[in-house]
Amino acid sequence: MKGFVHGNEAGQKGLSLKDHIVESEPRKGEVKIKLKAAGLNHRDLFIPDRHDPKDPDVILGSDGAGVVVAVGEGVDEIYEGDEVIINPGLGWEKNSPVPPAGFQIVGFPGDGTFAETIVVPAENAVKKPENLTFEEASVIGLAGLTAYRSLFTRGQLRRGQTVFIPGIGGGVATFLLKFAKAAGARVIVSSRSESKRKAALRLGADRALADEEDWTEAAEDESIDLVIESVGAATFNRSLGVLKKGGTIVIFGSSTGDTIEFDLRSFFYGQYNLLGSTMGSAEEFLKMVSFVNEHSIKPIMDEVYSFDDIQKAFAHLSDSSQFGKISLSMR
Incomplete structure (x- = not known):
């Protein structure tokens, strides 16, 4: 063999x-x-x-x-x-x-x-x-399950909500985009790559922000309910800055570093929710495959x-x- x-x-x-x-x-x-x-x-x-x-x-x-x-x-x-x-x-x-x-x-x-x-x-x-x-x-398997748990088990995404996905392009991020749109959510993504931003828009993303933009200013007319973070230190505070008060940020990765500093007082006054996530259970895997089948997701x-x-x-x-x-x- x-x-x-x-x-x-x-x-x-x-x-x-x-x-x-x-x-x-x-x-x-x-x-x-x-x-x-x-x-x-x-x-x-x-x-x-x-x-x-x-x-x-x-x-x-x-x-x-x-x-x-x-x-x-x-x-x-x-x-x-x-x-x-x-x-x-x-x-x-x-x-x-x-x-x-x-x-x-x-x-x-x-x-x-x-x-x-x-x-x-x-x-x-x-x-x-x-x-x-x-x-x-x-x-x-791995990427789809990670995306499913982050969005639905941990993030509790519901139809009509808005989700923000920084760093679009990787396998999990593209599943996040597909799954969120299939669930009836509005999806905003970001990338430093213009070609990746354009590709995300072709796949159904509602907006694509450039990394060099001021996200808070660019998304001030949005009410972002959920952020799914995997970039880490380079984007965490910027992602938190666009999240609506009472919103949720779910982290499943940290490709640009594990250590961050953020303002605790602003965080608790904003009533934010901060959750970690990884892969998921066999129960979630079967739900993810069923979701893929139900929505004919490729x-x-x-x-x-x-x-x-x-x-x-x-x-x-x-x-x-x-x-x-x-x-x-x-x-």
């Missing part, structure tokens, strides 16, 4: 495409999936920094879609031949304020989806929406690479120029 691994002797930066990796077989309660496509996430770029040099090689990748080729004992709801997507969250079944102890994500510390096959618990294999190609289905695909070109895909992901998701085709 071929797989993209990080390990002690794997090559430059510890990453390489290796042949002759031993395939796993499903045990009780598990299924084996022949992957047709896998999705890239920024998480994949960070794993080498978290992987201890003394640890064994690990196959990277959290997202994927494919066909079930074997089922373990006791599996009675998934069958050989089923087309499935992988819920990358392991050990978080019911929705809860925080993930339970022992929660993990496919791709680290266990093996992930950048391989020809993968074995996962049967409950992590979910029927693929019929309107999605394998490449499209392969990218909705992910925004930036690029699809062949599996053999995975190093090029990683380079493209790391330069942050993409708009939407990047997928690997294994077909």
Whole structure:
């Protein structure tokens, strides 16, 4: 079996495409999936920094879609031949304020989806929406679930509200835009890239603000109910500045730094709500897939690479120029 691994002797930066990796077989309660496509996430770029040099090689990748080729004992709801997507969250079944102890994500510390096959618990294999190609289905797991929880579980978005998404362009942000519009919300986005702003408007964003603008002045005629933040230090105070009093800001990332300062007195007098969010539970994953089906949502695909070109895909992901998701085709 071929797989993209990080390990002690794997090559430059510890990453390489290796042949002759031993395939796993499903045990009780598990299924084996022949992957047709896998999705890239920024998480994949960070794993080498978290992987201890003394640890064994690990196959990277959290997202994927494919066909079930074997089922373990006791599996009675998934069958050989089923087309499935992988819920990358392991050990978080019911929705809860925080993930339970022992929660993990496919791709680290266990093996992930950048391989020809993968074995996962049967409950992590979910029927693929019929309107999605394998490449499209392969990218909705981690990013789609993160967006769904941020908007609906944590942010409690309702029809008719206005949501602001700073830093449009990444995979989660494009899902946020699609999900919010499908839910009947008004959506404002921002970016320093004119091409990304124009792309967001074509996808249905109601307004697109330039990063160099004064957001408070530009959005003074708006009543923004919810901000979904992932940029971090570079935009947090600016995002808070456009939020209406009593509004909510949900943070799921911090790409420009983890440390910020803000005015506590203004915050409590403004009656603001500040919430953190991450991925979600299996319960939320099923709701997200149902939402995708109900609204015939297709992910925004930036690029699809062949599996053999995975190093090029990683380079493209790391330069942050993409708009939407990047997928690997294994077909």
